[in-house]
Amino acid sequence: MQPASGKYSLLWGETPIQPLPRFAEKIGVKSCWIKRDDLTGFAFGGNKLRKLEYLLADALSQKCDLIITGGSPQSNHARLTAAAARRAGLDVWLCFAGNTLGQVQGNLLLDQLMDARLILTGVYGSEDLLTAMHEQAEAARREGYRPYVIPVGGSSPVGDYGYVKAWESCWQQVREEGLPSFDRIVLPVGSGGTIAGLWVGNQLNPAPARLTGISAWMEKDELEQEIYRLIRDLLPYVGLETADWTEGLPELHDDYIGRKYGVPSPDGNEAIRLLAQTEGIFTDPIYTGKALAGLIDIAAKQDCSEEHVLFWHTGGTPALFTHAASMT
Ligand SMILES: Cc1ncc(COP(=O)(O)O)c(C=O)c1O
Missing domain, CATH: 3.40.50.1100 (Rossmann fold)
Structure with a gap:
């Protein structure tokens, strides 16, 4: 199954x-x-790619055109989600914890190269981040997107x-x-x-x-x-x-x-x-x-x-x- x-x-x-x-x-x-x-x-x-193989399939089966996820600005999960979304031809918004991005290095640099939309939420913790992601999804729907929200860590x-x-x-x-x-x-x-x-x-x-x-x-x-x-x-x-x-x-x-x-x-x-x-x-x-x-x-x-x-x-x-x- x-x-x-x-x-x-x-x-x-x-x-x-x-x-x-x-x-x-x-x-x-x-x-x-x-x-x-x-x-x-x-x-x-x-590791997140193994999760994303099933998450992306789910998003595509629902005809979504935007992936929204979150984590810290140096999240590996955010970087791999952005890459998977791009590979599937989808837009991607990353909701980050806190108020500052920090230095543009490592994962954040890669997120920028993929032109992911980077959103500083001002909140911390998985639950608050998930709420912030759903708020962004609402905003995206008003822009005409069909968003798919992936929780922290996939x-x-x-x-x-x-x-x-x-x-x-x-x-x-x-x-x-x-x-x-x-x-x-x-x-x-x-x-x-x-x-x-x-x-x-x-x-x-x-x-x-x-x-x-x-x-x-x-x-x-x-x-x-x-x-x-x-x-x-x-x-x-x-x-x-x-x-x-x-x-x-x-x-x-x-x-x-x-x-x-x-x-x-x-x-x-x-x-x-x-x-x-x-x-x-x-x-x-x-x-x-x-x-x-x-x-x-x-x-x-x-x-x-x-x-x-x-x-x-x-x-x-x-x-x-x-x-x-x-x-x-
Ligand atoms: C490199 C790396 N190892 C392990 C984990 C933990 O995986 P999980 O969130 O599924 O516990 C993460 C999560 O982001 C990660 O980026």
């Missing part, structure tokens, strides 16, 4: 799973692998379905390529849709891996509630009912956010350096670097020396350049 509107293809193909032998040795796990969703292949890549049942499918293809890859059956999968968590999708994927195609989410933004209690809501809303899309959901929630950690969302942390920056220096692979300071820092710490504290670990790289690398000052 999949959303009725189908899929608008944006990925170049299934992303590779690659070994990280030197990194694994440094952090003390049996083996470590990386799922390269930073290489989804379009507009600098990242996290909705339609979008999260992209990660239900990603779970399925990941385990298919494990089988076809003869990879070890991962004991643990670690990934960063923002709005929660990616991990919610993987978790529901696990309900459909159970695998032994322990899904471990590292929060980049919300504290654990709030995040659990949010993920609970996302999973519950997603279940009917895959033909399951809440009663079929027996496995609780994924393991979530909120100890690696650092000072706050959007600000690099010293441990995250160290982790970025370690992966770059052992494997030549780049992560970002807002999501994947902090998640790597979580993995390194968990591996040390929980003794994962017998575990095969998969780190799910969700992209975000354009933000690396925005934060150069904190990294050097």
Whole structure:
């Protein structure tokens, strides 16, 4: 089963799973692998493209001609939404949190190159941003548009379905390529849709891996509630009912956010350096670097020396350049 509107293809193909032998040795796990969703292949890549394949199809099936979404001015989701909209020939408005755009670098630079309309909403937080997006949608309708609103992070049942499918293809890859059956999968968590999708994927195609989410933004209690809501809303899309959901929630950690969302942390920056220096692979300071820092710490504290670990790289690398000052 999949959303009725189908899929608008944006990925170049299934992303590779690659070994990280030197990194694994440094952090003390049996083996470590990386799922390269930073290489989804379009507009600098990242996890949001998997959600956008279904969201764009939904917008097109409703004959919408304008996509409205939001986030911070350096949002990876906003950049990829703008690119997907342009590819489909649609207009795009980006509603940003706060009152200032900040420096024109990284994602914001790319948004400008795509001539997305940039709107400063003066509000913060997903709910207030969503309200602001709906207000913009009203204004757009008065201009004669048919707008389609995508919530912060692309996290909705339609979008999260992209990660239900990603779970399925990941385990298919494990089988076809003869990879070890991962004991643990670690990934960063923002709005929660990616991990919610993987978790529901696990309900459909159970695998032994322990899904471990590292929060980049919300504290654990709030995040659990949010993920609970996302999973519950997603279940009917895959033909399951809440009663079929027996496995609780994924393991979530909120100890690696650092000072706050959007600000690099010293441990995250160290982790970025370690992966770059052992494997030549780049992560970002807002999501994947902090998640790597979580993995390194968990591996040390929980003794994962017998575990095969998969780190799910969700992209975000354009933000690396925005934060150069904190990294050097
Ligand atoms: C690079 C990167 N990783 C992870 C995430 C988190 O994904 P989700 O919002 O689905 O939890 C985001 C969200 O914007 C992101 O940009």
